[in-house]
Amino acid sequence: MLPEWLDGIALNCPGKAVIVPGGGVFAEQVRATQKLWQYDDRSAHKMAILAMRQMALLYQGLNANLLLADTLADIQAGLNRGRTVIWSPGPELYAQDDIASSWDVTSDSLAAWLAARLRADLLLLVKSAAIPAKFTLQQLSAAGLVDKAFASHLDCGLKLLQRNDLQEFLSMCRATAGNQQD
Numbered sequence: 001m002l003p004e005w006l007d008g009i010a011l012n013c014p015g016k017a018v019i020v021p022g023g024g025v026f027a028e029q030v031r032a033t034q035k036l037w038q039y040d041d042r043s044a045h046k047m048a049i050l051a052m053r054q055m056a057l058l059y060q061g062l063n064a065n066l067l068l069a070d071t072l073a074d075i076q077a078g079l080n081r082g083r084t085v086i087w088s089p090g091p092e093l094y095a096q097d098d099i100a101s102s103w104d105v106t107s108d109s110l111a112a113w114l115a116a117r118l119r120a121d122l123l124l125l126v127k128s129a130a131i132p133a134k135f136t137l138q139q140l141s142a143a144g145l146v147d148k149a150f151a152s153h154l155d156c157g158l159k160l161l162q163r164n165d166l167q168e169f170l171s172m173c174r175a176t177a178g179n180q181q182d
Contacts, residue, residue, distance in 0.1 A: 001163055005126070006063040008166055012173040015082035018075055018118065019066065020111035021059055023051030031103075045101035049089050052107055056088035072117055087114060104148040112153035122157040124169070131160045 009017050023030070030047040033039075060066050067083040069075040070090040078085040089110065099105055099113060108125060115123040129145060137151040137158075145160070161169055 001166075002059075003062050005163070005166055005169075006059055006066060008170050009173075010063050010065045010084045012170050012177075014084050015079050016173070016176060017084050018069075018079070018114065018120075019056075019059060019084070019086045020107055020114060021052050021055035021086065022107040023048050024055045024058075026051030026054045027106075041103065042101040044103070045105070046091075046094050048106070049091075049093055049110075052110070053088045053090070056086045059086050072114075075114075075118065098153075100149060106147040108146045109149045109153045112150055112155070116153065116155040120156050122159060123154065124159045124161060124172075126161050126163055126165075126169075128163050131162055 006019075009019060027048050030044055030051055033047075034041075034044045056068055060068050065084070066086045067078045068088045069078050069085045070088050071092070075085050075087060093099065093110070094101075096113075099110070111125065112123055125146070127145060129143075131145065132139070132143075135143075135145075137146070137154065140146045140160075141148055141150060159172075
């Protein structure tokens with residue numbers, strides 16, 4: 001399913017999409033080792049960001065047409081060149097005062113944080129779990145569909161899709177492309 005999403009985004013959303021990978025299996029290893037070794041949340045936070053970087057590399061390994069970008073400037077440059085970008089967050093993220101170094105902040109909050117910095121109109125999250133038809137941000141957080149800090153970082157529209165909603169997503173991309181040509 002992941003390769004199909006990456007291919008669909010690369011082909012249908014050039015210059016319009018920034019992919020923010022979760023930490024996936026790499027972040028799960030951080031959680032497991034923190035439980036085992038009892039190290040602090042600040043160290044775990046940095047390791048989870050590195051997990052996102054590993055997933056970004058995995059995504060690019062699955063689709064070489066995706067452009068890796070570490071910084072806001074690199075992301076914007078890639079979009080301006082009509083590329084589909086994968087954010088590979090770097091160490092500069094460790095020092096952001098507005099991002100807590102705890103498990104209250106996951107890739108969902110970091111995606112919202114990035115969307116705000118890019119002045120995005122819409123943040124689209126793709127989830128594995130079932131998504132309720134109507135929800136508040138607090139309900140999403142309580143259900144574990146987004147992290148606890150998500151609402152404090154969201155500064156644009158939000159759309160949630162399930163991982164089997166690729167065709168709906170592609171229709172959204174095509175509709176956006178049609179609107180830009182008018």
